[in-house]
Amino acid sequence: MTISNLDLPVQTLGFSLGDAEQLAGELALTVSNALRSAIAERGAATLVVSGGRSPIAFFERLAQQQLDWAKVTVSLADERWVPVSHPDSNEGLLRRHLLQGPAAAARLVGLYQSAASLELAADRADAVLAELPPIDVLVLGMGEDGHTASLFPDSPNLQQALDPRGTRRCLPMQAPTVPRQRLSMSLALLASARLTLLALHGRGKLATLNQALAGEPYEAMPIRAFLARPLEIYWCP
Numbered sequence: 001m002t003i004s005n006l007d008l009p010v011q012t013l014g015f016s017l018g019d020a021e022q023l024a025g026e027l028a029l030t031v032s033n034a035l036r037s038a039i040a041e042r043g044a045a046t047l048v049v050s051g052g053r054s055p056i057a058f059f060e061r062l063a064q065q066q067l068d069w070a071k072v073t074v075s076l077a078d079e080r081w082v083p084v085s086h087p088d089s090n091e092g093l094l095r096r097h098l099l100q101g102p103a104a105a106a107r108l109v110g111l112y113q114s115a116a117s118l119e120l121a122a123d124r125a126d127a128v129l130a131e132l133p134p135i136d137v138l139v140l141g142m143g144e145d146g147h148t149a150s151l152f153p154d155s156p157n158l159q160q161a162l163d164p165r166g167t168r169r170c171l172p173m174q175a176p177t178v179p180r181q182r183l184s185m186s187l188a189l190l191a192s193a194r195l196t197l198l199a200l201h202g203r204g205k206l207a208t209l210n211q212a213l214a215g216e217p218y219e220a221m222p223i224r225a226f227l228a229r230p231l232e233i234y235w236c237p
């Protein structure tokens with residue numbers, strides 16, 4: 001079912017699912033089909049996912065899909081600058097909920113780097129991401145403030161991170177809530193994905209999306225940078 005009461009751009013598809021379980025299942029099917037096609041066409045596939053709390057069910061459903069996981073590279077749209085063993089680590093979340101069973105054969109390109117400062121960690125992550133193969137599938141999330149990945153409104157470096165012609169792949173970012181120090185893929189890298197999906201849970205996020213569609217500047221609601229491109233939105237109450 002399409003999302004009602006939303007004036008979506010022509011290149012955007014919006015799917016309304018009954019609950020979080022259904023959303024996780026649909027998203028896992030769409031992502032695994034796209035990864036399978038990439039493997040059939042190019043011999044390998046690259047998936048970039050988001051962290052936070054909401055993707056756990058999706059990760060677990062995706063891990064159950066029949067895929068040649070050894071041919072899949074997985075990376076993260078953003079990371080909290082905490083060690084992988086920290087409960088807030090997006091990489092830790094991915095390892096616990098996606099890279100399990102046959103999916104453990106996938107190659108993980110993490111963003112976290114231990115360094116003397118967040119800026120140095122971002123420089124190192126930027127160099128690591130130079131080796132990331134072209135992104136086949138990107139799964140974004142969104143906060144109720146309109147941030148996506150760790151592209152937060154009001155963060156220093158946001159303008160540079162949202163430059164579609166920027167050369168940086170990863171930038172240091174600041175979040176309004178803990179853990180504040182973040183590493184985020186830039187818009188230029190994220191927007192290079194062949195297929196971009198946005199997963200949203202709850203009426204609050206639907207209201208945020210509606211507001212973003214109404215036309216705030218990109219800096220006020222960074223999700224807007226993705227609404228002007230082909231996108232599939234998966235929402236549930």
Ligand SMILES: O=C1O[C@H](COP(=O)(O)O)[C@@H](O)[C@H](O)[C@H]1O
Binds near residue numbers: 055148
């Ligand atoms: O901090 C983050 O927030 C967003 C949204 O997270 P959610 O738990 O509300 O789904 C997420 O997309 C991003 O990757 C994460 O680091």
